[in-house]
Amino acid sequence: MSYLFTDPLIKFKSIMKLLIVCLLIFSYTTTNAQDSWTTTIYPDTDTVLFDLEKDHSSQLKKYDNKRALKKVYTQRKEYIKYLLNTKSIFYQDSLYGYIDFIFDQIVSSNAELQDLELRYFVSNSPIPNASSLGDGTFIINIGLIRKLVNEGQLAFILCHEISHYYLDHSNQSALAEYEKTNTKEYRKEVKTIQKTDFGKAELSKSFRKKNLYIKMSYSRQNEKEADSLGLIFLYKTNYDMNQSVTCMNLLDSIDRYKYKNEIGYYKTLNFEKYPFKKRWLEEESLIFGKKVEANYWERDSIKSHPDVKTRITFLNNYISRIQPNSNHTSMQDIKRFDRIKEQADYEFIDSWIFYDDYGKALFFAIKQLESDPNNKVLLLKTSYIFKSIYDSQADHLYSSYVERPSLENEAEYNYFLNFLDNIRLIELARISYHFHLTHYESLKNDEEFINNYNFFKTIIRN
Amino acid sequence: MNFKRILLVLFITVFACNTSLSQKKTISNVYTLIDMGPILAESEVSGYYMFYKTDRLSETEFSYELKILDQNLNELISQKIEGTYHLYLVSCVYNNETLLIKFYDSMKRMFTITQYDNNAEEISVLKESAGDTFTNNITMPYHLGISNNPDLFPMNKCGFIDYRSVATTGDFFKCLGFEIDFYPSQVDRENWTFASDKSSLLHNRAKFIYGDKNIILSSILKNKKFSISQLGELSLLALDTKTGEKVYEKIVSHPKYQFSIMSAIDAIDEEGNITLFGFYYPKEVNEEDNSTSLGMFSAVIDSSGNFSERNYISWEDDASKFVDINKEGFLKDIGNIFFHDIIKNADGNIYLIGEQYNRNHKIYTVEIVLKNLMIFQLNSDYEIQEVKTIEKEKSVIDFPLLFSFKSPQYLASFIKFENNFIQSNKDKSIFSYSYTNKVKIKRKTEKLFFGNITYTDSELSQDYIEIEAVTYKKDVSTLPAKLGNVVIVEYLNAEKELRMRIEKINY
Numbered sequence: 001m002s003y004l005f006t007d008p009l010i011k012f013k014s015i016m017k018l019l020i021v022c023l024l025i026f027s028y029t030t031t032n033a034q035d036s037w038t039t040t041i042y043p044d045t046d047t048v049l050f051d052l053e054k055d056h057s058s059q060l061k062k063y064d065n066k067r068a069l070k071k072v073y074t075q076r077k078e079y080i081k082y083l084l085n086t087k088s089i090f091y092q093d094s095l096y097g098y099i100d101f102i103f104d105q106i107v108s109s110n111a112e113l114q115d116l117e118l119r120y121f122v123s124n125s126p127i128p129n130a131s132s133l134g135d136g137t138f139i140i141n142i143g144l145i146r147k148l149v150n151e152g153q154l155a156f157i158l159c160h161e162i163s164h165y166y167l168d169h170s171n172q173s174a175l176a177e178y179e180k181t182n183t184k185e186y187r188k189e190v191k192t193i194q195k196t197d198f199g200k201a202e203l204s205k206s207f208r209k210k211n212l213y214i215k216m217s218y219s220r221q222n223e224k225e226a227d228s229l230g231l232i233f234l235y236k237t238n239y240d241m242n243q244s245v246t247c248m249n250l251l252d253s254i255d256r257y258k259y260k261n262e263i264g265y266y267k268t269l270n271f272e273k274y275p276f277k278k279r280w281l282e283e284e285s286l287i288f289g290k291k292v293e294a295n296y297w298e299r300d301s302i303k304s305h306p307d308v309k310t311r312i313t314f315l316n317n318y319i320s321r322i323q324p325n326s327n328h329t330s331m332q333d334i335k336r337f338d339r340i341k342e343q344a345d346y347e348f349i350d351s352w353i354f355y356d357d358y359g360k361a362l363f364f365a366i367k368q369l370e371s372d373p374n375n376k377v378l379l380l381k382t383s384y385i386f387k388s389i390y391d392s393q394a395d396h397l398y399s400s401y402v403e404r405p406s407l408e409n410e411a412e413y414n415y416f417l418n419f420l421d422n423i424r425l426i427e428l429a430r431i432s433y434h435f436h437l438t439h440y441e442s443l444k445n446d447e448e449f450i451n452n453y454n455f456f457k458t459i460i461r462n
Numbered sequence: 463m464n465f466k467r468i469l470l471v472l473f474i475t476v477f478a479c480n481t482s483l484s485q486k487k488t489i490s491n492v493y494t495l496i497d498m499g500p501i502l503a504e505s506e507v508s509g510y511y512m513f514y515k516t517d518r519l520s521e522t523e524f525s526y527e528l529k530i531l532d533q534n535l536n537e538l539i540s541q542k543i544e545g546t547y548h549l550y551l552v553s554c555v556y557n558n559e560t561l562l563i564k565f566y567d568s569m570k571r572m573f574t575i576t577q578y579d580n581n582a583e584e585i586s587v588l589k590e591s592a593g594d595t596f597t598n599n600i601t602m603p604y605h606l607g608i609s610n611n612p613d614l615f616p617m618n619k620c621g622f623i624d625y626r627s628v629a630t631t632g633d634f635f636k637c638l639g640f641e642i643d644f645y646p647s648q649v650d651r652e653n654w655t656f657a658s659d660k661s662s663l664l665h666n667r668a669k670f671i672y673g674d675k676n677i678i679l680s681s682i683l684k685n686k687k688f689s690i691s692q693l694g695e696l697s698l699l700a701l702d703t704k705t706g707e708k709v710y711e712k713i714v715s716h717p718k719y720q721f722s723i724m725s726a727i728d729a730i731d732e733e734g735n736i737t738l739f740g741f742y743y744p745k746e747v748n749e750e751d752n753s754t755s756l757g758m759f760s761a762v763i764d765s766s767g768n769f770s771e772r773n774y775i776s777w778e779d780d781a782s783k784f785v786d787i788n789k790e791g792f793l794k795d796i797g798n799i800f801f802h803d804i805i806k807n808a809d810g811n812i813y814l815i816g817e818q819y820n821r822n823h824k825i826y827t828v829e830i831v832l833k834n835l836m837i838f839q840l841n842s843d844y845e846i847q848e849v850k851t852i853e854k855e856k857s858v859i860d861f862p863l864l865f866s867f868k869s870p871q872y873l874a875s876f877i878k879f880e881n882n883f884i885q886s887n888k889d890k891s892i893f894s895y896s897y898t899n900k901v902k903i904k905r906k907t908e909k910l911f912f913g914n915i916t917y918t919d920s921e922l923s924q925d926y927i928e929i930e931a932v933t934y935k936k937d938v939s940t941l942p943a944k945l946g947n948v949v950i951v952e953y954l955n956a957e958k959e960l961r962m963r964i965e966k967i968n969y
Contacts, residue, residue: 197518198517198518198519198520198521199517199518199519199525200517200518201491201493201516201517201525202517202519202525284533284944285503285508286508286532286533287501287503287508287509287530287532287538287556287561287580288532288538288539288578288580288581288582393966393968394968396927396965396966396968397965398965398966399486399963399964399965399966404534404535404964405534406534406536407536408536424918424946424968424969425966425968425969
């Protein structure tokens with residue numbers, strides 16, 4: 001994203017990132033007994049990367065076309081290195097211990113997995129997703145963990161990702177791509193486009209379109225295969241197979257927000273001495289009431305995954321044909337999972353801050369506050385985000401940190417963005433000041449909170 | 463694919479994070495940017511249009527792309543268009559009901575006028591020959607580097623009115639008439655064209671003043687010889703919006719003065735009266751000398767085109783009480799005033815927004831240096847209450863030498879000052895003036911500065927952004943945005959990429 005901007009922004013962002021890390025560590029040590037997970041640096045990264053390289057070398061030996069895969073393996077290693085260096089993946093004992101147990105259950109119940117070198121990392125990404133890199137490495141996002149309802153759902157997700165690796169989907173795709181791009185026909189087609197005098201852009205676009213459609217079609221097939229095999233892996237464990245279906249339902253956009261309480265603008269952001277203004281919620285009119293899809297790309301053809309509903313039907317059909325051998329939704333202490341989820345909710349807000357999206361960070365912080373209005377951790381995060389948005393707007397960098405309303409967004413989030421969009425800088429300072437004033441008594445021992453309080457006080461007095 | 467890009471693809475694939483926020487827009491494959499600009503709904507920015515060349519299809523045919531974005535830079539329409547090398551987007555205007563886009567192919571001398579409804583459905587496509595239209599009038603803005611034809615106006619939920627200059631005898635410099643085209647927004651209504659008297663030996667020029675579902679009011683200026691002066695024989699022409707029939711045409715005459723009309727202040731009231739605002743000049747003033755007005759005037763005209771009331775605000779007697787100004791409107795030791803706009807707010811106060819300027823003659827151009835902003839506040843009786851001078855950074859606009867003798871006031875009526883713009887909210891309680899200026903910092907590098915002055919609840923605030931360096935690799939400019947924002951546009955020559963972002967203004 002930074003390529004859009006000139007040096008001052010990059011400098012601003014670097015300073016902000018450093019401040020975020022310092023503040024998050026500081027604020028948790030002073031006000032909250034729990035440590036922030038996402039600021040916990042992954043230990044001994046040199047050994048991790050050394051072991052990874054060793055494993056990569058041994059994996060490469062299995063393939064005839066090493067040339068085609070060598071570059072892919074190097075990219076995977078560099079990618080992990082990049083995530084470790086940027087602190088996008090983190091380590092936390094109780095979380096990793098919890099996932100280790102599920103991993104062990106899956107591997108020990110499936111003999112065919114026992115000789116495989118498998119590893120996973122938890123990333124601070126807020127997106128509810130997990131992925132397989134194709135070398136036995138899996139990445140589980142914190143945004144996924146907070147959304148899951150039980151341990152069984154996480155078990156299915158891991159089974160699905162392990163299946164991708166077991167079926168060698170990633171490497172087979174890379175080999176197929178290598179072979180295709182090295183055929184005479186492919187090279188001839190590229191040369192023809194390069195030599196064309198007229199309509200070159202359109203030809204090149206059609207060529208890319210054709211190849212992407214084929215690739216995405218294979219990808220959707222791979223997902224189906226991973227669902228099937230993942231279900232078999234899960235069947236052999238003691239987890240309830242039906243959790244594969246409940247997990248898929250979570251991915252459906254209908255159940256988008258975990259916290260159902262809508263933001264009460266006239267309650268949460270209404271202050272005795274600074275009442276909420278109706279004007280702040282005025283919605284702007286659009287030229288067109290809908291987004292008009294460009295008809296160039298066929299939506300279904302560029303999806304990497306099959307439709308969620310199709311996947312649910314497939315899983316239900318499969319489950320109905322076999323006799324489930326267990327109905328455990330959890331095999332570990334449920335309270336432990338609840339604690340992990342609670343912490344993951346806080347990490348989720350931090351991760352939006354980490355990925356420079358203060359709009360979402362504030363939206364989710366205030367939404368959580370609606371359910372737990374005196375939660376000190378959430379209040380501190382809100383204080384921090386108010387200050388960050390103020391600073392970015394004052395420096396004319398608002399667009400780098402807060403989205404604007406869009407027809408693509410969920411209505412409730414769009415409404416919130418519209419509110420942020422409508423308030424002027426001085427109004428933001430006044431709202432922030434009165435927010436700090438309201439919670440002054442409960443948080444007056446927190447240095448960062450008091451600093452922010454004094455900052456906004458000075459701004460509105462001037 | 464280079465390594466950094468592969469890493470980025472992996473990162474996006476795995477993290478699927480919303481790395482590009484929606485208020486940033488990148489458009490690739492922009493081989494030649496033909497035109498881009500804001501789409502206004504009344505005084506507010508509702509979106510943007512852009513039109514660019516993407517491909518060469520044959521020796522003579524080219525592929526173009528038309529994009530329409532909303533005010534938050536979300537893409538609404540993307541349409542591929544084929545045409546000759548000389549295809550221009552002449553206008554893109556919105557009337558709160560339909561969007562009208564007008565193209566002109568100067569090789570085929572054809573106009574294509576397309577309208578889209580509020581569901582972005584194409585509701586009409588009209589193709590018509592340019593005929594006797596003086597086409598330089600259409601393409602000249604491009605040659606001057608200034609986009610969009612200022613002669614097409616939206617009329618709220620009713621239609622669009624288009625003014626064209628027409629060479630009535632085939633020789634533009636000998637005889638010039640005009641045609642006014644009406645394009646209705648409703649498919650069941652007919653287009654019409656009103657043409658000036660083709661047998662007239664005078665140069666006739668028409669300018670839009672006001673339009674609604676009943677009436678379209680234009681000022682008509684007649685001169686004996688070719689002239690681009692804003693003075694001459696002035697008349698008011700009223701046309702019936704439904705039929706295009708003439709309702710009246712009245713000559714504006716006065717024993718001592720002559721007039722130029724700037725704009726209508728309000729909509730027509732229930733009794734059919736409308737208030738016009740402009741400048742008045744001595745009767746004997748040289749047509750070419752536009753900068754020596756005696757002052758400003760307001761006039762109420764009734765439904766028959768008769769003047770029922772006139773107010774004069776003279777530089778010498780009225781304005782000089784508030785600002786050091788001489789009788790011709792020259793600010794002593796400073797220069798002239800260039801008025802951008804007149805705004806009447808909900809409480810009846812009228813604000814005239816002007817800028818001090820100086821003119822410098824260069825070898826090929828004339829340079830207009832715009833300096834401090836001046837706001838004349840008038841009460842509802844058109845009496846000056848206050849004149850505020852707001853210090854701001856200078857901004858410079860270059861014009862071809864052809865215009866060297868013309869006042870910026872006149873130039874503004876002819877072409878738009880795109881980098882200096884005024885915006886207001888619907889009830890006019892907030893209005894702002896924005897300007898940009900490029901300052902050379904190295905041989906091939908310029909720095910772009912954006913300034914804004916906003917008037918909110920009778921308080922003035924200023925904001926200033928140092929945007930980007932403009933180099934031979936990229937061009938940077940600004941576009942008007944929804945109130946309280948500005949759009950910053952970068953065009954990267956090598957990448958053939960257009961990048962836009964919307965940034966908040968602090969006020």
